[in-house]
Amino acid sequence: MYKLAVFGNPIEHSLSPTIHAMFAQQTGVNVKYTKELAPIDAFTQTANNFIQQGGLGFNITVPFKIDAFNFATQRTRNAQTAGAVNTIKVEGNTCIGENTDGVGLVNDLTKNLGIDLRDKVILILGSGGATRGILLPLLEQNPTRVMIANRTASKATTLANDFSEYGKTCGFGLEKIKSKPVDIIINATSASLDGKMLTIPNGVANGAICYDLMYGKITPFMTWAKVNNASMVIDGLGMLVEQAAAAFEFWTGKQPNTRSIIDTIRARS
Known part of the structure; x- marks a missing residue:
């Protein structure tokens, strides 16, 4: 049996146990997956206790992703x-530390939504951890x-420079966004959490695919995108x-079929 968990603080809202229970049923893998509330200052101790009790793996959510990076003794390229x-x-x-967020986004865009990202102009709003x-x-x-x-142009510029060896990137302040359509806009800011919309030109959304990393509700960004x-x-x-x-x-080592699970969770919400 795979003893697995997700660590966070807060953690009660997490859908991970539900999702992984569906994966386990679908693939026939015996999994026990729990939610673990880790004290803000005791991630390492909580993780070590879980491993000592037979834990074979765990997910990490806010605010412990940096702690988990430091906890890992080996890291994948994505994580690094x-x-x-x-x-x-x-x-x-x-x-072994991994970061599956980017793979998850790309798989949703390309496999579920049928979007080819080659030769597209992508605008990401925000330059934080997401x-x-x-x-x-x-x-x-x-x-x-x-x-x-x-908002802070220097953060965007620094991040773009950090990733310039992997492809063509550039960074700038929100006020520098042109009122000219792009192919894809990804909202990776915390504005949706706060129920706010950034001040950016409406024309940039015309004909664009607009993706908010938030889920579970219609965000101000999504409303703005539809209107524009x-x-x-x-x-x-x-x-x-x-x-x-x-x-x-x-x-x-088992790859679940995600489409039906996305549909099931969306129907419940």
């Missing part, structure tokens, strides 16, 4: 470039360029399920 870990696999004394986690997998799809816009003639408006539920599927495969 993201500077954060959301999945750990335990192999003996080795804890953006850092998705940049490498996006750039590996060979878009024309990925533009990063942020986006060709497609999507929330982050598919990314949530796809990043979980990548973690499940990382642990068990």
Whole structure:
């Protein structure tokens, strides 16, 4: 049996146990997956206790992804470039850190939504940890360029420079966004959490695919995108399920069929 968990604080809202129970039933893998509330200052102790009790892997959510990066004794390329870990696999004394967020986003866009990212102009709003986690997998799809816009322009510029070896990137302040359509806009800011919409030109959304990393509700960004003639408006539920599927495969070697699970969870919400 695979003893697995998700660590976070808060954690009660997490859909991960539900998703992984569906994966287990679908693939026939014997899994026990629990939610674990880790004290803010005791992630390492909580993780070690879980491993000592037979834990073979765990997911990590807010606010412990940096702690998990430091906890891992070995890291994948995705984790190393993201500077954060959301999945750990335990192999003996080795804890392998992975970041499945970007893979989850790309799989949702390409497999579930049928979007070819090659030769596309992608605008990402925000330059925090969420953006850092998705940049490498996006750039590996060979878009024309990925533009990063942020309130503090220097943060966007630095992040773009950090990833310039993987593809064409540029960074600038939100006020520099042109009123000219792009192919894809990804909202990776915390504005949706706060129920706010950034001040950006409406014309950039015309005909664009607009994707909010948030899920579970219609966000101000999604409403703005619809009003301004986006060709497609999507929330982050598919990314949530796809990043979980990548973690499940990382642990068990089994690849779940995600489409039906996304549909089931969406129907429940």
